[in-house]
Amino acid sequence: MPELNLDTNSWAALSFEKSAQISNGFEDNSSSSFSRASSSSALSNQPVNRNQVSSQSLFNANPNPNPYITSAAIVPDFNGDGRTDKIWVDAQTGETQIWLMDGTTVISKGNFPADPNNPPGSIDYKIGDFNGDNKTDFLLRNKVTGANTLVLMDGTNFTNLISLDPLDGNWSPFIGDFDGDRKTDILWRNNATGENAIWLVDGSNSSQPIKSGIRLEGLDATWTPTMVDFDGNGVTDIFWRSTTGENSAWFFDGTQVNKNSLQSQDASWTFSLGDFNGDFRSDILWRNTTTGENKVWLTNSLIPNNIFFTEGSLTTLDANWKSSIADFNGDGKTDIFWRNQTTGENTTWLMDGGSIVTETFLAPSSTTAQATFGDFNNDGRTDIYWRDYATGADEIWITNADGTTVTRTPIADTERLSPIQVGEDGNPVLGPDGTPLRKWVTF
Numbered sequence: 001m002p003e004l005n006l007d008t009n010s011w012a013a014l015s016f017e018k019s020a021q022i023s024n025g026f027e028d029n030s031s032s033s034f035s036r037a038s039s040s041s042a043l044s045n046q047p048v049n050r051n052q053v054s055s056q057s058l059f060n061a062n063p064n065p066n067p068y069i070t071s072a073a074i075v076p077d078f079n080g081d082g083r084t085d086k087i088w089v090d091a092q093t094g095e096t097q098i099w100l101m102d103g104t105t106v107i108s109k110g111n112f113p114a115d116p117n118n119p120p121g122s123i124d125y126k127i128g129d130f131n132g133d134n135k136t137d138f139l140l141r142n143k144v145t146g147a148n149t150l151v152l153m154d155g156t157n158f159t160n161l162i163s164l165d166p167l168d169g170n171w172s173p174f175i176g177d178f179d180g181d182r183k184t185d186i187l188w189r190n191n192a193t194g195e196n197a198i199w200l201v202d203g204s205n206s207s208q209p210i211k212s213g214i215r216l217e218g219l220d221a222t223w224t225p226t227m228v229d230f231d232g233n234g235v236t237d238i239f240w241r242s243t244t245g246e247n248s249a250w251f252f253d254g255t256q257v258n259k260n261s262l263q264s265q266d267a268s269w270t271f272s273l274g275d276f277n278g279d280f281r282s283d284i285l286w287r288n289t290t291t292g293e294n295k296v297w298l299t300n301s302l303i304p305n306n307i308f309f310t311e312g313s314l315t316t317l318d319a320n321w322k323s324s325i326a327d328f329n330g331d332g333k334t335d336i337f338w339r340n341q342t343t344g345e346n347t348t349w350l351m352d353g354g355s356i357v358t359e360t361f362l363a364p365s366s367t368t369a370q371a372t373f374g375d376f377n378n379d380g381r382t383d384i385y386w387r388d389y390a391t392g393a394d395e396i397w398i399t400n401a402d403g404t405t406v407t408r409t410p411i412a413d414t415e416r417l418s419p420i421q422v423g424e425d426g427n428p429v430l431g432p433d434g435t436p437l438r439k440w441v442t443f
């Protein structure tokens, strides 16, 4: 393990000595331990442990019952106070900022200078909770050098920087908890070879942060993985979708994989995830980008490692509308935010399973503004952060009690971050399409 200087509290501290050898870091002998879903033994696996999931909310400060909304492994909360925090990256310099939020107020800022070894655009930022302290951490993946670093956070401070084995640039990380120990693990997918592998991570053990590296079956490049929890047991499952329209689900319990093939949906259907009936099982919102049709698949599970879906049709909305997932009334059932990218109109659907309970029309917002979501005041209801990429005049919309109205508050002028890149000549830096490039970007 390289020696780290934690005192500098700087991203530049990440530029420690890296192993010259790019190794794959995986054990080669473990694939034989996986069995197929078709074998009877796969069905006699451990029962769904609902307590494991509900206990997550006991550790979280936020009153929303749904870990999908409150988990610091999913939504940035660096100080674990149940209030979503903001991450900013300067696309021009690579500088990073973290804002700890209390409602519409920035209560603390961490400012991390650019690291010369990580030039702008080289880093893939993933968030997780790698040591299980209910405070958000980072996996910093340098896509160019292949370096991987866990940055364990407490508020705006680093508590540890852990260098993991490098992996060449063909490997992409995906974040989940594949053994249900509430410490975030990493699925690695090789975009060139189709190889897949899991690192089970324990960030609290800096001398052996990777508990085990496990090779999974390969899948060709038409397949894309998405991390879900279809059976609601607090252990991440993988939803695979192919450009051919095929879908499948893999359940992984730390020792074996069970595979289900799911009904196909042709390639004009895109999807996002939610939990529309609040049973902690990931549901799928399908949207047909050609026809504008929308529908949900509510996930049911009668036996562990196996699922079926109930389909519900929703209102059709034309292709200008883009959906996001939130929980505006804080009942643990995720709702849908619709944004018309042409007109700036905003609509919310409060959901109960496959039904729209309430449709609300919020005020329109500038078409140069982009929404990100979180609960900034810890009342269990999702709020909206609007970043205006033309003016830098940002707003937070705090959601009121029944989830159908918002209170709009501008972010203080003193916190304003430049929205566009300016060159040394004082003029905006233009992208290939002739529009100014974004500078401070939030996600």
Ligand SMILES: [Ca+2]
Pocket: 076, 077, 078, 079, 080, 081, 082, 083, 084, 085, 100, 101
């Ligand atoms: Ca927070």
Ligand SMILES: [Ca+2]
Pocket: 176, 177, 178, 179, 180, 181, 182, 183, 184, 185, 200, 201
């Ligand atoms: Ca884990």
Ligand SMILES: [Ca+2]
Pocket: 326, 327, 328, 329, 330, 331, 332, 333, 334, 335, 350, 351
């Ligand atoms: Ca809701």
Ligand SMILES: [Ca+2]
Pocket: 374, 375, 376, 377, 378, 379, 380, 381, 382, 383, 398, 399
């Ligand atoms: Ca809120």
